[in-house]
Amino acid sequence: MPTAAGRFGPAELRLALAAPRPAAGLTSEWRLVDGLRTHTRRSADPGTGAPPVVLVHGLAVSHRYLTPLAVALADTHPVYVPDLPGFGLTERPGSAYDVPRHADHLAAWLAAYRMPPVCVLGHSFGAEVAAALAARHPEVVRAVVLAGPTSDPVARSRRGQIGRWLVDTLREAPLQAPILLRDVWDARPWRVSATLTHSVRNAIEADLVRIAAPTVVVTGSRDPVVPAGWRSQAVRLVPHARDVVVPGAAHNVATTAPAQVADAVRLLLTPTSDEQVTPHAHR
Template identity: 80%
Template sequence: MNLPVPLSRAGRFGPAELRLALAAPRPAAGLTSEWRLVDGVRTHTRRSATADPDATPVVLVHGLAVSHRYLTPLAVALSATNPVYVPDLPGFGLTERPGAAYDVQGHAQWLAGWLAAYRLPPVCLLGHSFGAEVATALAARHPRAVRALVLAGPTSDPAARSRRGQFGRWLLDTAREAPWQIPILLRDVADARPWRVYASLSHSVHNDVEADLVRVRAPTLVLTGGRDTVVPSSWRDQVARLVPDARTVTVPDAAHNVVTTAPTEVAAAIRALLVPTPTR
């Protein structure tokens, strides 16, 4: 099912958004930083000010080479209506760096611990790229913790499920992305260390995401940019077919980082997913 999404200059990302993305741990645009110990890891979370206490919390899970930073525009767009939490996974962003890189299941187990630490009601869980694999694994194993699931640019397409295949597609995508995102990527890779990024990529291409997708029971949105070379429409549609209750949305003018460059459109699609309907 394709949902109509109002578009407004998708694909844009400029100096103002960059400053906001790099603000942590300083407060900015209603977002603040805090640290908690989760499974022995000192964990940084960027969160919004209190919104409607009855609204579903939205938890944003970043990809394999990045952090909370590039998800900041979406966090701000959602914060008007929902509490928003953006944790940095172990080894990324401002979270402590363990000695080894977690695989998908390790991140999912850690994220379950993070949810327990925050004592949240069932959440809307969004994972982008590699984060979509982590979110899927958690939703498959902890269905009561997830009210709704958003898989944004989910990896990885079996047609290019190798380090070379994924890196090649990512290089093609960089030519379609807003260039002001580059300082965020450089900062995030420096924080994580290149070896952790490489190890996480290896974990991704060896992850059997299909086995988790068929176990998801939450209403699910599979969301991609129309210009995404990492996640072609064929893989997006296959993901939606594997999940028992899924719909798709495509933002035409965005590339792989649709959550960064089209936050208004993505936020609107998430709110639509959370509206109860007679069929749910």
């Protein structure tokens, strides 16, 4: 059962740390993509005919913290959670990829799986990668979910982002900490630091205005990394976007509010989604 918004319990922790072992219907596999052995955590196809959903993790983490959301979506959609180059169980290249290179690797990964156009959901730095994918490779993207997208121009510096993340740690469920420690160990601290530099040098606005696919911006109401002003600006920049605010959740909304985020994804992908507004959505 998914936890309430803002919560993350022992069952979710065990699930997050299970890979590569099968757990809760999720399995691991590796494919060679652009010369890198790339790990993907995936669900079975539920046979509904619904489009695949691809979940893209943030800069210091991996597939692990997105597994509650993958499970929440798996009864209606095939779900794929790749580890970006250098993170999680994917092979580590010698340098840290910037946003465009991650987006191009993700496009090559989609080609390796021969997927139809997907709904791509990126969280935090992963939202930057998702936006770049939609801007650079629009033919592979059916819909976009930007969950807690970084970075707010007001705090677009290493100091600004680290300061906001430190505030966020006080608002997150404590049991997420073991996942972060494992993910930073796998990626190596230098890669996390270099990726943060790439993030603050990436003007996501240039990609947001080029997104042609239907888009939803999802944030937690207690997210200090993505305050209301930046969320509203991001929504205005995307030609076809709306936003959803999850009460009680902080920055890791995709982890601690998987049921609410899954509902936002399903609503986005329904034929009449442009005509519907959930109780927590704002146009």
